[in-house]
Amino acid sequence: MAIDLDxxxxxxxTESGLKYRxxxxxxxxxxxxxxxxxxxxxGWLDNGTIFDSSYNSRKTAKFRLGNVVAGWxxxxxxxxxxGMIELEIPxxxxxxxxGSGSIPPNATLHFKVELHKIH
Numbered sequence: 001m002a003i004d005l006d007x008x009x010x011x012x013x014t015e016s017g018l019k020y021r022x023x024x025x026x027x028x029x030x031x032x033x034x035x036x037x038x039x040x041x042x043g044w045l046d047n048g049t050i051f052d053s054s055y056n057s058r059k060t061a062k063f064r065l066g067n068v069v070a071g072w073x074x075x076x077x078x079x080x081x082x083g084m085i086e087l088e089i090p091x092x093x094x095x096x097x098x099g100s101g102s103i104p105p106n107a108t109l110h111f112k113v114e115l116h117k118i119h
Contacts, residue, residue, distance in 0.1 A: 039076075
């Protein structure tokens, strides 16, 4: 999980409110919402509680990019294959007022995501 030495410390905010910082740049192809992606990731809440991580299973996660929370769909299109991004997803682009499982309502979600492959 190597991070570029010149990775920014500050987050950039998109029009939708998604905050991100690119931790590892890549010139590889970028995914579209229709693509299936293969990633490793860790997700945590504002208080630091990790709610999900593919690293624990030692198995990459695969899913269609358009079938996940809007913050992931938007954020992963900002990097190419081989890239890594940190996302701060406001609840409106995450699970909103309903929450999901161990994620409480109106929670801001934090993720580090490595994009390994686009199928």
